[in-house]
Structure formats: structure tokens, C-alpha cells
């Protein structure tokens with residue numbers, strides 16, 4: 001597998017131990033103290049302990065301790081809007097209205113500034129036998145959160161059998177629900193082979209393929225998505241294994257689509273745990289997140305969009321670029337008046353045909 005395709009190889013262990021075991025307040029305090037002793041980025045991987053501890057304190061109406069833990073956690077993960085709101089509520093309770101207002105303004109000013117990239121679009125390419133509700137939801141949510149048009153296209157062919165691998169041969173019997181697996185790189189090649197033109201259209205942001213089949217690469221036994229700029233593939237097979245509710249399943253799939261869409265559009269992976277795009281350490285952690293991009297991802301998208309908008313704005317009509325560099329998406333002005341007539345031959349027109357020489 002090529003290194004550049006590894007840019008986002010998402011995999012995580014479905015670690016039952018981390019999700020089912022309930023820790024006590026003192027055990028969680030210990031975990032949090034250990035994390036506090038670390039530097040920011042490594043402490044972030046322990047952020048779920050902070051939130052669990054804060055929740056326990058909140059359950060006990062111990063707002064002082066809950067607030068202390070939440071504020072420490074928000075230093076590591078400021079884009080967790082849910083806990084920002086809880087912190088503001090506690091500040092209100094304590095009569096600290098100024099601090100609460102500043103906090104709410106800080107969150108709202110970012111959320112109000114919606115992303116928007118008119119003119120560009122992302123293709124969502126569907127393999128057969130997908131859950132159409134999920135595909136529709138992904139298209140709608142990516143449109144809403146990223147401010148871009150999403151065009152759904154059918155791949156029109158099954159995942160190529162050439163790229164299948166037998167679970168028995170893989171000798172991975174732990175998850176027997178998975179019938180078979182497909183090579184993620186091969187699926188990407190299948191998509192780009194079929195839709196190279198669409199990938200390279202001037203205003204196309206790229207193609208995200210989606211499959212219901214489990215995927216793997218030579219380096220990972222399974223993954224949720226694989227991609228690079230302009231092309232990616234995601235699978236929702238693993239999101240169904242623990243028989244989640246429809247809502248949980250859809251949320252997982254949409255968050256994976258956000259991750260993949262970001263990589264395809266050309267922004268880096270995200271390290272803020274509450275971000276929909278962040279790599280989760282367990283499905284429980286994944287489920288606890290809101291289906292929202294964090295401030296960092298939104299800022300990265302704003303910068304990327306600004307560059308793309310500058311490309312649209314700068315064509316031969318308003319710059320020194322030659323017309324030949326306008327690309328296929330250039331606007332050709334049409335001065336003709338619109339006719340009422342149908343296109344093509346008009347009724348009553350006498351036909352002419354080429355006489356075949358005898």
C-alpha cells in the first residue's frame with residue numbers, strides 16, 4: 001500500500017474493556033490527574049475520563065467539582081459545545097454572568113459563521129445494496145455542515161470480486177458477522193477508473209465512494225475509510241456489528257463521511273476529541289460526540305474554501321490569465337434570445353437526405 005494513501009487510514013479496536021467497565025469517581029480522578037501531568041496532545045487521548053468524571057459529579061449535583069473538571073477538559077478540547085454550555089450554566093448558577101456570557105458568545109460566534117462554497121460539489125458514489133436512508137442522510141448532512149453541494153451517483157457495478165479476501169484465509173475469526181472483505185485501495189481504483197472525468201471536473205471537489213462491505217488494506221485488518229485528496233472510500237459495515245439503534249448507526253456513518261469528506265477536500269485529520277472527524281478510541285466515545293465539526297476543522301475548511309473561491313474568481317475575463325486556462329467550467333456568454341421552439345427539427349420542415357451514389 002502506498003504511503004500517501006495512508007493519510008487517513010481509520011481503524012480502531014472495538015475494545016469492549018474500555019466501554020463496558022464503569023470507573024468510580026476516585027479511579028477517574030486518578031486517570032484525570034495522570035492526564036493533567038502530560039502535555040496537551042497526549043492528554044487529549046484521555047479526555048473521555050474527564051467527561052465521565054464530570055458526568056458523575058453532575059449526577060451528584062456536585063457542581064464545584066464538575067466545573068473544575070469541565071474547565072480542565074475544555075482547555076484540551078475547547079470545541080466540545082455541549083460542555084461549554086454546561087460550564088456556562090454553572091457560571092450562571094454561581095452568579096458569574098459575565099464569564100457565562102463571554103463563553104456563550106465565543107461558541108455562538110463560531111457556529112453562526114456557516115461554511116459555504118458555492119459552485120463546487122462533491123460526488124457521493126454508491127456501490128449497490130446500500131441503505132438508501134443513510135446515503136440520503138449523509139448527502140444532506142455533508143451539504144449542511146460543509147456548505148457544499150453533494151451529488152449522489154451510482155457506481156453501477158458491484159464491488160469487484162477480484163478484490164475480495166476470504167475471512168478464513170485472513171485467519172481473523174473474531175468478527176464472524178463479516179462475510180467477506182474488500183481491498184480499499186482496489187475499490188478506490190475501481191471508482192477512479194470509472195469516474196476519472198468527474199473527479200477532474202474543474203469544480204468537482206472529488207469523489208467519496210461508499211460501500212456496505214467491510215474493507216481492509218495490507219496494513220490494517222479493517223478500516224472505516226481510506227482516502228487522499230479528491231478520492232476516498234468509506235464503509236459502514238463495522239458500524240452495524242454491535243446491532244446499534246438506527247440513530248446510532250446513522251450518526252456513526254455521517255461522522256465517518258465528515259472525516260472522509262474533509263480528507264478529500266484537502267484538510268488534515270483532526271485531533272480534537274469532540275469533533276465528529278476525530279479518531280475515536282471506542283464506539284462509545286464515537287457515539288457520545290455530536291455530529292459537528294470542531295472550530296479547527298471549520299477554520300481549515302474556511303482557508304481551503306478561500307483558495308478555491310479565488311480560483312473561481314480569477315479567470316481570463318478578470319485577470320491576465322489566458323482563456324485556455326479557464327478550464328471546462330468557464331462561462332460562455334450566450335447573446336441569443338430564447339426561442340419558444342423545441343430543439344431539433346421543426347414540424348413541417350422538409351427533410352433532405354444524402355443521395356447514395358449508384
Ligand SMILES: [Zn+2]
Nearest residue numbers: 270275294297
Ligand atoms: Zn475537527
